[in-house]
Amino acid sequence: MKLDGKVALVTGASRGLGEGAARGLAREGAAVMLLARDGDLAQTVAQGIVADGGRAEALACDVTDYPSVERAVADTRERFGGLDILVNNAGVIEPISSLATSNPGAWALNIQINLVGAYNVVRAVLDGMLAAGGGTIINVSSGAAHRPLEGWSAYCAGKAGLAMMTRSIALETAGQGIRIFGFSPGTIDTDMQVKIRASGINPVSQIPRGDLAPVEHAVRGLLYVCGSASDDLIGQDVSIRDEAVRRRVGLQ
Ligand code: NAP
Numbered sequence: 001m002k003l004d005g006k007v008a009l010v011t012g013a014s015r016g017l018g019e020g021a022a023r024g025l026a027r028e029g030a031a032v033m034l035l036a037r038d039g040d041l042a043q044t045v046a047q048g049i050v051a052d053g054g055r056a057e058a059l060a061c062d063v064t065d066y067p068s069v070e071r072a073v074a075d076t077r078e079r080f081g082g083l084d085i086l087v088n089n090a091g092v093i094e095p096i097s098s099l100a101t102s103n104p105g106a107w108a109l110n111i112q113i114n115l116v117g118a119y120n121v122v123r124a125v126l127d128g129m130l131a132a133g134g135g136t137i138i139n140v141s142s143g144a145a146h147r148p149l150e151g152w153s154a155y156c157a158g159k160a161g162l163a164m165m166t167r168s169i170a171l172e173t174a175g176q177g178i179r180i181f182g183f184s185p186g187t188i189d190t191d192m193q194v195k196i197r198a199s200g201i202n203p204v205s206q207i208p209r210g211d212l213a214p215v216e217h218a219v220r221g222l223l224y225v226c227g228s229a230s231d232d233l234i235g236q237d238v239s240i241r242d243e244a245v246r247r248r249v250g251l252q
Contacts, residue, residue: 114159
């Protein structure tokens with residue numbers, strides 16, 4: 001197994017892509033720490049991984065709360081003896097609303113989770129990874145980082161900020177063993193898409209559920225990025241929609 005002996009931390013691991021990533025990493029042999037605000041749900045996923053023969057634990061953690069993130073990272077290192085892979089996946093779509101009528105508090109909370117929260121987790125893991133001589137960080141991105149969509153101003157702005165943060169980290173850590181990527185998972189069948197469909201506000205909301213990609217396709221892409229075959233893509237926003245990436249991942 002390619003990830004035997006590795007330790008991974010996955011944020012937003014209680015459902016959707018984060019759950020799939022945690023299961024996939026564990027299948028490949030990594031010990032996985034799962035984080036989500038709903039610690040009980042994350043714990044249920046972790047127990048399922050253990051029942052399938054994997055190594056996993058879970059902690060309740062809100063990525064907007066830096067002290068809580070720091071504690072979760074320290075706990076992960078203590079329980080599993082290190083930290084090699086971060087899947088920085090926690091994210092929210094709401095508020096779905098035109099900017100003119102948006103709720104300022106809800107708008108700020110989106111940025112607080114999708115951008116500042118992602119920063120918090122990188123900030124908490126990076127020193128240790130540098131001291132250990134390296135590690136892999138995957139910031140879960142989106143097509144929305146690169147194009148505006150009606151009603152998603154907070155989400156688009158946060159993901160665009162995250163994409164620039166990924167590039168900034170690549171610049172600052174070059175040559176120090178840090179494998180940093182953005183990863184766009186495509187339009188996948190998760191709870192987030194249920195909220196998007198219910199809004200009816202832009203073309204993404206019109207995509208029928210049957211046309212969404214399964215989470216497992218995105219997980220295959222994520223796992224590919226964890227391995228050295230993707231070293232030439234370090235620093236980039238890797239998109240599962242990219243035909244060349246799909247070929248490399250084995251999705252064609
Ligand atoms: P999802 O089903 O709604 O799951 C989101 C996860 O994030 C949940 O586990 C949630 O758990 C967690 N989370 C939310 N806020 C959090 C916080 N403050 N602290 C810690 N955990 C938090 O969403 P998804 O579709 O799997 O999305 C996962 C990632 O993929 C997101 O970054 C999203 O932007 C990105 N993405 C998704 C799609 C898509 O089509 N679904 C497309 C492009 C990009 P709790 O609520 O318990 O905290």
